[in-house]
Amino acid sequence: MEHMMEEVRLDAAAWSDALKLYQWLCTFVSVAPREHDEWWLDVGAIMRLETRDPRGWESIDPYEGEEERREDPLFPWLETPSTPADAERYRKLVGELPRASVRSLIVRLGSAPRTDLSLSPGWAERLPETERRADVILSRFPDHSRFYTNLGWKSDQPDFYKQDSLSFNPFSGFDWDAGLIAVNDDEVAVFWNFQNL
Numbered sequence: 001m002e003h004m005m006e007e008v009r010l011d012a013a014a015w016s017d018a019l020k021l022y023q024w025l026c027t028f029v030s031v032a033p034r035e036h037d038e039w040w041l042d043v044g045a046i047m048r049l050e051t052r053d054p055r056g057w058e059s060i061d062p063y064e065g066e067e068e069r070r071e072d073p074l075f076p077w078l079e080t081p082s083t084p085a086d087a088e089r090y091r092k093l094v095g096e097l098p099r100a101s102v103r104s105l106i107v108r109l110g111s112a113p114r115t116d117l118s119l120s121p122g123w124a125e126r127l128p129e130t131e132r133r134a135d136v137i138l139s140r141f142p143d144h145s146r147f148y149t150n151l152g153w154k155s156d157q158p159d160f161y162k163q164d165s166l167s168f169n170p171f172s173g174f175d176w177d178a179g180l181i182a183v184n185d186d187e188v189a190v191f192w193n194f195q196n197l
Contacts, residue, residue, distance in 0.1 A: 010139050016058045018136035021110035022193075028076075029060040031140070031189040040087035042188040043181060047080040048073075054187060062194075076172040076194050093169040094148040094181065097158070099138075102147045104160040105180050106134040109193045113176045117161040145184040150177070 019029060032051035036042055045051045053059055068075040081090045097105065107130050111117055141147075151160075152167035171177050172194050179192035 010136065012055070012057045014136050015140070018133040019058055019060060021107065021130065021133045021137075022060055025110060025112075026062045026194045027060060027109055028062060028190065028192045028194070031055075031057070031059070031187055034184070034186055034188050038084060038087050039183045039188050040081040040090050043090075043190055044081040044086070046188065046190045047077045048082075076174065076177075078170070078172055093171070094150050095153075097147045097149055097153075097180075098156070099143070099145075099147065101153075101158045101160065102180065102182075103131060103134045103138055104158075105147075105149060105151070106137050106191065107131065108160040109178060109180060109191050113178065113193075113195055113197065116163075141182045141184060141187070141189070145182055148181040148183070150179050 022029060030046045030049075030051070031053045032042055032046045033054040034042055035045075042051075049061065063069045063075055066075075074080060079086075081087050108117065110130075111120075117123060150169045150171060153160075153163060168176065168178060171179060171192065174194040175197040177192060177194045179190065182189040182191075
């Protein structure tokens with residue numbers, strides 16, 4: 001079900017509204033300027049909270065001020081990439097997604113894991129508004145952007161609404177974590193959902 005969105009006016013208010021997709025779950029969202037040819041080093045800086053959104057827009061850190069973070073400054077990440085050798089290791093933990101599948105993953109990161117979203121109660125009614133917000137998020141990343149996830153998938157054009165048992169490469173100590181990394185020449189973004197089942 002592909003529909004072209006109307007021209008999205010992307011500004012700080014539209015971005016904040018779109019991030020309401022993640023208000024009920026433990027989802028981390030942060031965008032940073034791209035500073036390195038090896039973008040995994042920018043991802044690591046995001047995970048270590050060493051960066052700020054280059055546009056000054058909202059980020060989400062669900063563990064800010066929490067006891068787990070006070071005990072471990074890297075929480076919830078097990079570790080973060082900070083060297084070229086780390087980048088080589090991390091590269092094996094993700095696969096590149098086609099842009100056509102990214103919208104459904106953006107929505108999936110605001111949902112419970114291991115469920116077929118298309119069968120959940122009220123899904124058809126929620127879908128238009130949910131996809132509108134996902135389209136706003138996606139519009140920040142121009143056509144030449146590349147997208148990566150730690151989730152496994154079953155086809156060339158995966159639909160994350162319908163995949164109900166997703167394999168994943170863990171980035172945290174949670175029972176399940178699912179992420180999206182967006183990369184272009186100017187910005188790097190990390191969206192990550194953490195859940196205990």
